[in-house]
Amino acid sequence: xxxxxxxxxxxxxxxxxxxxxxxxxxxxxxxxxxxxxxxxxxxxxxxxxxxxxxxxxxxxxxxxxxxxxxxxxxxxxxxxxxxxxxxxxxxxxxxxxxxxxxxxxxxxxxxxxxxxxxxxxxxxxxxxxxxxxxxxxxxxxxxxxxxxxxxxxxxxxxxxxxxxxxxxxxxxxxxxxxxxxxxxxxxxxxxxxxxxxxxxxxxxxxxxxxxxxxxxxxxxxxxxxxxxxxxxxxxxxxxxx
Amino acid sequence: xxxxxxxxxxxxxxxxxxxxxxxxxxxxxxxxxxxxxxxxxxxxxxxxxxxxxxxxxxxxxxxxxxxxxxxxxxxxxxxxxxxxxxxxxxxxxxxxxxxxxxxxxxxxxxxxxxxxxxxxxxxxxxxxxxxxxxxxxxxxxxxxxxxxxxxxxxxxxxxxxxxxxxxxxxxxxxxxxxxxxxxxxxxxxxxxxxxxxxxxxxxxxxxxxxxxxxxxxxxxxxxxxxxxxxxxxxxxxxxxxxxxxxxxxxxxxxxxxxxx
Numbered sequence: 001x002x003x004x005x006x007x008x009x010x011x012x013x014x015x016x017x018x019x020x021x022x023x024x025x026x027x028x029x030x031x032x033x034x035x036x037x038x039x040x041x042x043x044x045x046x047x048x049x050x051x052x053x054x055x056x057x058x059x060x061x062x063x064x065x066x067x068x069x070x071x072x073x074x075x076x077x078x079x080x081x082x083x084x085x086x087x088x089x090x091x092x093x094x095x096x097x098x099x100x101x102x103x104x105x106x107x108x109x110x111x112x113x114x115x116x117x118x119x120x121x122x123x124x125x126x127x128x129x130x131x132x133x134x135x136x137x138x139x140x141x142x143x144x145x146x147x148x149x150x151x152x153x154x155x156x157x158x159x160x161x162x163x164x165x166x167x168x169x170x171x172x173x174x175x176x177x178x179x180x181x182x183x184x185x186x187x188x189x190x191x192x193x194x195x196x197x198x199x200x201x202x203x204x205x206x207x208x209x210x211x212x213x214x215x216x217x218x219x220x221x222x223x224x225x226x227x228x229x230x231x232x233x234x235x236x237x238x239x240x241x
Numbered sequence: 242x243x244x245x246x247x248x249x250x251x252x253x254x255x256x257x258x259x260x261x262x263x264x265x266x267x268x269x270x271x272x273x274x275x276x277x278x279x280x281x282x283x284x285x286x287x288x289x290x291x292x293x294x295x296x297x298x299x300x301x302x303x304x305x306x307x308x309x310x311x312x313x314x315x316x317x318x319x320x321x322x323x324x325x326x327x328x329x330x331x332x333x334x335x336x337x338x339x340x341x342x343x344x345x346x347x348x349x350x351x352x353x354x355x356x357x358x359x360x361x362x363x364x365x366x367x368x369x370x371x372x373x374x375x376x377x378x379x380x381x382x383x384x385x386x387x388x389x390x391x392x393x394x395x396x397x398x399x400x401x402x403x404x405x406x407x408x409x410x411x412x413x414x415x416x417x418x419x420x421x422x423x424x425x426x427x428x429x430x431x432x433x434x435x436x437x438x439x440x441x442x443x444x445x446x447x448x449x450x451x452x453x454x455x456x457x458x459x460x461x462x463x464x465x466x467x468x469x470x471x472x473x474x475x476x477x478x479x480x481x482x483x484x485x486x487x488x489x490x491x492x493x494x495x496x497x498x499x500x501x
Contacts, residue, residue, distance in 0.1 A: 027245035028310030031252030170286035
């Protein structure tokens with residue numbers, strides 16, 4: 001009885017902490033509701049066998065975060081340096097830490113005329129970094145890049161076997177997990193003058209927030225109930241009526 | 242403390258910047274040669290609570306870890322140099338640039354660039370902008386001038402009543418490889434920076450530069466409907482971020498009432 005109670009309390013505390021993590025996740029999604037190419041994360045809970053010691057086992061909760069690579073809304077911006085990807089795939093970006101991937105197509109030129117992302121890292125095409133020198137830049141759906149009507153480079157759009165291989169790194173960038181291989185993405189198509197917005201849905205996030213709040217509250221009540229039981233046990237058991 | 246309190250705040254701060262940008266765009270909806278700005282965001286770093294592939298106490302491997310994001314931050318407020326529409330004014334000193342390029346203005350001995358081609362003459366006959374800064378190359382209209390004309394390629398001439406050319410000069414335009422990198426200094430002026438690159442000077446209509454349309458003015462490229470829609474989005478985004486801060490606060494309240 002005693003141990004059961006303690007376990008119940010432990011599980012409630014664990015759930016409360018897990019709900020806090022869930023709130024952190026929801027908040028991060030909401031903070032990035034306007035970040036181009038942002039992909040929302042969600043937290044899922046799994047039952048997980050904990051082995052407290054040799055004789056005792058219990059089932060606990062394990063939280064796990066997943067990135068949802070759903071397509072974001074494509075918004076028209078009329079800026080020729082904005083390129084949106086529809087379908088699966090990522091742009092390749094050369095950073096000081098190696099190749100990274102992004103869906104945020106809000107590119108610009110740096111002082112040497114190179115196409116860079118919003119953080120200033122060069123965008124990588126088939127023929128390496130892309131230099132734009134001319135009056136106009138046109139990008140076709142399959143990534144061929146024309147400057148003043150002359151093809152100068154091809155924007156490479158890559159993916160991998162499983163989109164879960166792409167891990168978030170911040171700065172709108174993803175990195176590929178160690179063992180994963182990048183593959184060309186045949187189904188991706190590009191739209192110039194458009195920007196992929198964040199795929200965060202505020203309604204879903206708000207409901208998640210209500211849900212997690214109530215779950216948190218419920219667990220608090222559970223802890224109190226257990227505490228009440230203990231209280232009764234301490235005060236009433238053994239006392240003569 | 243719950244991270245949400247802080248990451249929610251980053252979201253609110255970001256939306257404030259967005260609103261500042263929109264407000265400035267709207268305030269300049271009638272400023273000739275004004276170019277709208279856009280705030281850009283990126284997600285902040287992720288905290289790994291449990292890396293992928295680590296072992297659990299049960300001996301199994303975690304298939305996907307827990308990464309918690311820490312919010313958002315603005316990367317830049319970028320100028321969008323799309324063409325504003327041209328309106329006819331009939332004033333011979335209103336010159337609009339159709340295409341890329343900037344006029345050069347000398348202000349207190351320093352070079353500035355502008356697309357606001359609403360010029361006038363100063364007391365000495367020089368062509369100046371609305372603040373009295375001379376357009377480069379400097380050109381003084383000689384006495385007796387009746388007509389000032391400038392063609393598409395920037396050939397400027399001052400003519401008398403008999404259409405005799407009294408003086409003429411070539412007005413040049415300046416192009417930057419990355420106009421988004423120019424610094425706005427107010428007064429419709431831009432200053433070159435390391436990011437914008439050095440200006441390339443050429444005659445209008447050559448080297449990818451635009452042409453000059455006399456008696457026209459380029460109006461601001463701000464689209465009011467677009468800005469208003471963005472304003473609604475910004476307001477709502479601010480609101481949802483404040484909700485996450487509130488929820489974090491409510492969670493803490495629940496936790497605080499645990500102990501009686």
